[in-house]
Amino acid sequence: MDYLGHRILTHLENGSSLDQNLTILKRKLEELNGLKEDNESIKSVQLQPRKKLKKEVEIWFRNVERINGEILNLENEVRGSNIVSRGFLGETVSKKTQEVEELHQKGKNFDALVIDKPQWIGQVLSTTNLIGEAAKKVMNEIWAHLMDDGVSKIGVWGMGGSGKTTIMKLINNQLLKETEKFNIVIWITISKELNISKVQDSIADAMKVAVPKAEDEARRAGFIYEMLSQKSNYVLILDDLWDKLSLEEVGIPEPSNGSKLLVTSRLLDVCRYLGCREVRMHTLSKPDAWSLFSQKVGQDVLNHPHLLPIVESVAEECAGLPLAIVTIASSMKGVRDIHEWRNALHELNRHVESVSGVEGKVFQQIQFSYDRLHNEKLKHCFLCCALYPEDWEIGTDELIDLWVAEGLVEEMDSMQVEVDKGHAILNKLKNSCLIENGTRHPDVTVKLHDIVRDMALRITRPRFLVRAGLQLEEIPNVQEWNEDLEKVSLMWNWRLQIPSQMPPPRCPKLATLLLSDCHITSIPECFFEQMHGLKILDLSGNYFESLPNSISRCQKLTTLLLSNCEIKSIPDCYFEQMHGLKTLDLSFNYGIERLPNSISNLETLTTLLLGGCGNLEVPSFSKLQSLKKLDLRKTKIKDLPHGLERLVNLKYLDLIGTSITEVADGILSNFTSLRHLSFDVDDNVFVRGEEIGRLRKLEYFKGRFYDLNEWNNYIQALHAPTAGPREYNSFVGGQPCFGSRTEDKKVIEVSRCNICGDGVKVLSDVEGLVISKCIVDLCEEEAFSSRFILPPHNVFSSLSDIRIDSCQNIKKLFWSNWVLQNLQNLKFLYVKDCWDMEEIIAPESESEEEGISAINFTLSNFALLILDNLPKLKSICSANGVMVCDSIEGISIYDCPKLKRIPLNLPLDDDGQPSPPPSLRSIEIEEQQWELLEWDQPNAKSLLEPYLK
Incomplete structure (x- = not known):
């Protein structure tokens, strides 16, 4: 048959099977449209305001729409076709069927449908749910104004504690999640003492730019103005504005181009001054107030009918204020004694009668929670929080250290126990709603609500003088330093100066004076003369060349903090009269070269911090037998200080970064109370294993043992296999190569x-x-894991990071059973420059290797695999071994030319098809080797190729 005849025959065959092929096409199109519906459902979930559709996904949706239209037209053509045209249409049906199949396959393989929009700026804030219809009505009103292009400035006003900030945080979060009208949301908390520079810095930080460090606020305002003017569709939220604010002074332009200004204030005049659309924040209605109170006090209290009338009366005393309701109800949570409830009602009534005005009523209601702490030390811990600036996120470690210095957390047998005690106090204060978690770093900071802080300062008046973080340029005048003062905090006033003509404040009861980070350059000679009761003095973060001699006459001083002060010298006699000094912090004073000899006579000194004094040499410590904490990090010392062996009460010793090269035998074993011990591991200073093993109370250790014999002596000296420190960085042998991950x-x-x-x-x-770089004695059939000797009946329950580097004579790294028993928590495996390595996970017997069923190595936490320069490596695990690790984030393989198989088991999707692990970020393999690699599952290579770097 000639070519033309063949074409005609094919043409007629296509026409005769057209109806059948068209039915197949419509069925496949139906499957494609079903997938389209599924992807549209996923898109509706993933496509939030901060996301946008991937370009390839957008093209796919368009192509699906196009193919639907083309097939509809094709159906119409088939209906009106004759025997000749049907043949041509048969070819078209075949092509459309193939195109539908390709679209279906592509639509199944999207790892995600959306990506982040890069231009979004904003921060989700932690908050609580709204209570009551009135609050929801206010929120809806604010939202309506935000959506109204005719309203540019909105002012929410109402009394303190009424929930303005809560609503505004919810608005902030909703703007970030539920609308594309705004792409920049800036949240600024305004302090009671308005500071223009601080507001400017906060706006710049939120916009991720730096304001020029110019002294002229007008120039800074110009920078802010220009930056905001170039933006459109932003929302600037100024929370808790106490006073009239000039937008021009800050550099905030009048909102335009779809931008909005939101402010909250306790004062209607502030909102009116700015020309805002006013929104009133009312207190809760009685039903809503009772609902919130009931939720916080607990059902077990409400289940007692005889308590209910009194509980309702106490709730009414809260006057519908959410802050008062939460603090009082939380403090009474779980209390079922009718006498306590009667007393609570009496106290609240008495407080209300003793003050005038609604704000005073709020203070007294919150003070009720303070009074219920029933522990003077706990109350004192709370009041110490008020020493920090308003809206300050206080580091929990810093706060606990202050409590320890104040003697509010007593000394215990373990550093960890002391920290735990501090956190227990924090939790009690949080549970009483007197402090709350910080906003930016909620895990490690706490803060005071401004009303709670004001209440604390009212309680402490006139015993506390607090002017922290107000950018004062001159110290409060001498009249404010009254004789009843117990604590003064002027911290974080970075332009503060003390006039040389200022007479010495007469404060005989003053015990705590905090002047940290004020950039003070000098203090009048007589300043401390009348502070005979001073116990804690924090002058850290200032720029002194010398200190006034009057400090040396503060005979009750127990804590003197002078870190980061750039002190160059201290007179020899300076510490002669400080007989009660317990804590001395001189760390990071780079210019100081020697300590005065008088420091050797401080027999009550318990803490001496000298870290970072890079040029410092130290005198004899033989008389400092009360010393418990000694920090000598990064000092110039070459030998252990004279008399150190006599400090038998020492609990903390840090020698990292010193020039010490040798520790004499027997010295460390004197320190039987030691909890923290750290040496520099990069220099040739070694510790004795038997000595370290005898330090039974050691909680943290960093140091280096000479060889494996010393290390094994250490293990043997421990009285139990799990009796080592709670945290350790133990190095054995030569200088460390790279250490482990920082989180280990x-x-x-x-x-x-x-x-x-x-x-x-x-x-x-x-x-x-x-x-690393070890010579390993292994016979050919042994795996290296057999050289890891555990205590009897133990497995590695926490081992998450293994690194093997430059070790020869290792052919097999792990036995398979060893992996199954010990590496369930493995996250990171790094093997490099092991030139004899042939197998990572090896079978323990031939029968195992030839087994029919696959061995699943389930590593549910495994995240990163790096194999580098292993020229003989043939397999990661045996032919029937499979690694199940759906948490894998990265795979990197370099210079492993004999490796042909990656035994990664890909997870299955809902249709039972392999899909990339959801956590996978990247695969780094040389292109030539990638082409040669084999995978156990079909399509694995094509599924993973997009992750190839």
Whole structure:
């Protein structure tokens, strides 16, 4: 048959099967449209305001719409076709069927449908739910004004504690999640004492730019004005504005181009001054107030009918203020004694009668929660929080340190126990709603609500003088330094000066004076003369060349903090009269070269911090037998200080970054109370294993053992296999190569050692294990994991990070059963420059290797695999081994030319098809090797190719 005849025959065959093929096409199109509906459902969930559709997804949706239209037209053509035209249409149906199949396959393989929009600026804030219809009505009103292009400025006003900030935080979060009308949302909290520079810095920080450090506020305002004027569709929220604010002074332009200004204030005049659309924040109605009070006080209280009338009366005393309701109800949570409830009602009534005005009523209601602490130390801990600036996010560690210095957290047998006690106090104050978590770093900071802080300062008046963070340029006048003062905080006034002509404040009861980070350059000589009761003096973060001699006459001084002060010298006699000094912090004074000899006579000194004094040499410590904490980090010392061996009460010793090269035998074993011990591991200073093992109270250790023999002596000296420190960085042998991940708190690194039949004894709680540049004595059939010697009946329950670097004579890294028993928490595996390595996970027997069923190595936390320069590596695990690790984030393989298979088991989607692990970020493999690699699952290579770097 000639070519033309063949074409005609094919043409007729296409026409005869057209109806059948068209039915197949319509069925496949139906499947494609079903997938389109599924993807549209996913899109509706993923496509939030801060996201946009991927370009390839957008094209896919368009192509699906197009193919639907084309097939509809094709159906119409088929209906009106004759025998000749049907043949041509049959070819078209075949092509459309193939195109539908390709679209269906592509639509199934999108890892995500959306990506982030880069231009979004904003921060989601932690908040609570709205209570009551009135609050919801206010929120709806604010939202309506935001959506109204005719309203540019909105002012929400109402009394303190009424929930303005809560509503505004919810508005902030809703703007970020539920609308595309605005792409920049800036949240600024305004302090009671308005500071223009601080507001300017906060706006710039939110916009991720830096304001020029010009002294002229007008120039700074110009910078802010220009930056905001170039933006459109932004919302600027100024929360808690106490006074009339000039937008021009800050540099805030009149809102235009779709931008909005939102402010909250306790004063209607402030909103009117700015020309805002006014929104009133009312207190809660009685039903809503009772609902909130009931929620916070707990159902177990409400279940007692005889208590209910009194509980309702107490709730009414809160006057519908959410802050008062939450604090009082939380303080009475779980109380079922009728006498306590009667007393609570009496106290609230008495307080209300003793003050005038609604604000005073709020103070007294919150003070009720303070009074219910029933513990003077707990109350004192709370009041210490008021020493920090308004809206300050107080570091929890810093706050607990202050409580320890004040003697509010008593000394205990363990550093960890002291920290735990501090956190227990924090939790009690949080549970009483007197403090709350910080906004930016809620895990490590706390803060006071401004009303709560005002209440605390009212309680402490006139015993506290607090002017922290107000950018004062001159210290409060001497009349404010009254004789009843117990604590003064002027911290973070970075332009503060003390006039030389100022007479000495007469404050005989003053125990705490905080002047940190004020950039003070000098203090009048007589300033401290009348402060005979001073116990804590914090002058850190200032720029002194010398200190006034009057400090030396503060005989009751227990804490003197002078870190980061740029002190160059201290007179020899300076500490002669400080007989009660317990804490001295001189750390990071780079210019100081020697300490005065008088420091040797401070027999009550318990804490001496000298870290970072890079040029410092120290005198004899033989008389400092009360010393418990000694920090000598980054000092010039070459030998342990004279008399150190006599400090038997020492609990903390830090020698990192010193020039010490040797520690005499027997010295460390004197410190039986030691909890923290750290040496520099990069220099050739070694510790004795038996000595360290005898320090039973050690909680943190960083140091280096000479060899495996010393390390094994240490393990043997521990009285129990799990009796090591709570946190350790133990290095054995040569200088460390790279250490473990920073989040690992229990790390062992063995470097440049001979690992023979005795193996490496390892603590069972180790998190990071590093073996580098070691000579390993292994027979050909042994796996390296057999050299890790655990205590009897133990497994590695916490081992998450393993690094093997430049170790030869290792053919097999792990036995398969060893992996199954010990590496359930493995997150990171790094193997480099092991030139004899052939297998990572090896079968323990031939029968296992030839087994029919696959061995699943389920590593549910495994995130990162790096294999580098392993020229003989043939397999990651045996032919029937599969790694199940859906948490994998990255795979990097370099210079492993014999490796042909990646045994990664891809997770299955809802249709039972392989899909990339959801956590996967990148795969780094050389292109030539990538082409040769084999995968167990079909389509694995094509599914993972988009992640290839």
